[in-house]
Amino acid sequence: MATPTPKPALFQPIQIGDVQLRHRVVLAPSTRFRSSEAGVPSPIMAEYYAQRASVPGTLLIAEPAFIAQKAGGYKHLPGIWDEEHIRAWKQITDAVHAKGSFVFLQIWALGRCAYVEHLAPGDPFVSSLAKVLTTPIHRSGPPRPPDVPRAMTVPEIREYAQLFGEVAANAVKAGFDGVEQLRERHPDLAYLHVIEDPSVGAGGHDFIREIWGPRPLISAGGYSDDRESGFRAVEEKGDLIAYSRAFIANPDLPCRLLHDIPLTKGDGSKYYTYGSTDPAGYTDYAFHFASLKREVTV
Numbered sequence: 001m002a003t004p005t006p007k008p009a010l011f012q013p014i015q016i017g018d019v020q021l022r023h024r025v026v027l028a029p030s031t032r033f034r035s036s037e038a039g040v041p042s043p044i045m046a047e048y049y050a051q052r053a054s055v056p057g058t059l060l061i062a063e064p065a066f067i068a069q070k071a072g073g074y075k076h077l078p079g080i081w082d083e084e085h086i087r088a089w090k091q092i093t094d095a096v097h098a099k100g101s102f103v104f105l106q107i108w109a110l111g112r113c114a115y116v117e118h119l120a121p122g123d124p125f126v127s128s129l130a131k132v133l134t135t136p137i138h139r140s141g142p143p144r145p146p147d148v149p150r151a152m153t154v155p156e157i158r159e160y161a162q163l164f165g166e167v168a169a170n171a172v173k174a175g176f177d178g179v180e181q182l183r184e185r186h187p188d189l190a191y192l193h194v195i196e197d198p199s200v201g202a203g204g205h206d207f208i209r210e211i212w213g214p215r216p217l218i219s220a221g222g223y224s225d226d227r228e229s230g231f232r233a234v235e236e237k238g239d240l241i242a243y244s245r246a247f248i249a250n251p252d253l254p255c256r257l258l259h260d261i262p263l264t265k266g267d268g269s270k271y272y273t274y275g276s277t278d279p280a281g282y283t284d285y286a287f288h289f290a291s292l293k294r295e296v297t298v
């Protein structure tokens with residue numbers, strides 16, 4: 001009898017915090033601008049995440065949610081600061097759990113990246129420093145001088161730190177399995193998540209692996225462009241691999257990677273579709289095994 005081929009390291013199970021994953025293909029946090037103007041996640045977002053949770057035992061890192069209205073500054077991005085947000089996120093976490101998968105939430109404050117015109121009247125345009133954004137990638141409309149943020153005061157920084165803690169508790173209420181945020185000296189972090197510059201090649205953050213290992217490290221950055229690179233990185237380093245563009249366009253990505261099924265290329269013009277509930281370029285990407293849409297195991 002032939003010896004079964006062992007599964008690649010990318011498909012070896014791993015424990016992250018309290019959850020047991022069946023493989024190491026992770027959905028990278030990816031802003032998609034599908035929430036209401038008030039930052040309430042829309043029902044189509046539950047379908048989107050449920051699709052990407054369709055292989056049981058998958059870890060999704062949901063798109064970031066604002067810690068407070070004043071920490072925002074893009075319309076149609078979600079929040080997690082009030083009950084309406086919590087209720088809407090609960091629909092999403094329930095849908096993911098129903099598939100046997102897990103979801104963490106990224107939480108953030110936009111700082112100098114905010115559109116000043118999207119801040120509520122009276123909310124200050126603040127950041128860590130009075131420094132303008134050097135890469136205004138999302139700016140549109142006629143050219144105008146850059147907006148200069150005010151540096152936050154120490155009491156404001158303390159207030160934001162407290163808000164991060166409060167909304168982390170909201171995320172737990174909303175059913176998330178964990179929260180992704182930047183913190184110093186935090187021994188109970190479930191994992192570290194780094195974006196590696198593909199031009200440097202995997203390993204640009206090896207110094208972090210040396211400090212953090214053998215605890216779980218999620219690496220993102222360019223793995224969507226080179227199918228073999230994720231397999232290689234996990235064989236060599238034991239990481240988890242987060243995919244954004246490949247997971248956006250392939251809701252069954254873990255299954256496709258394992259079974260060597262060609263990947264669909266996504267439509268970049270639909271990544272950011274402000275307030276849209278149109279499935280096009282969002283929830284209409286095909287499953288390879290359409291008949292197995294409900295349960296595809298790896």
Ligand SMILES: Cc1cc2nc3c(=O)[nH]c(=O)nc-3n(C[C@H](O)[C@H](O)[C@H](O)COP(=O)(O)O)c2cc1C
Pocket residue numbers: 028029030031032063064106195220221222223224225242243244245246271272
């Ligand atoms: C549409 C889109 C939105 C993204 N939004 C975020 C975000 O809100 N937070 C974040 O940490 N990274 C964000 N990223 C970066 C991804 O998480 C990921 O690190 C990066 O795209 C590299 O992965 P890839 O090569 O698989 O696309 C975004 C990427 C894309 C394509």
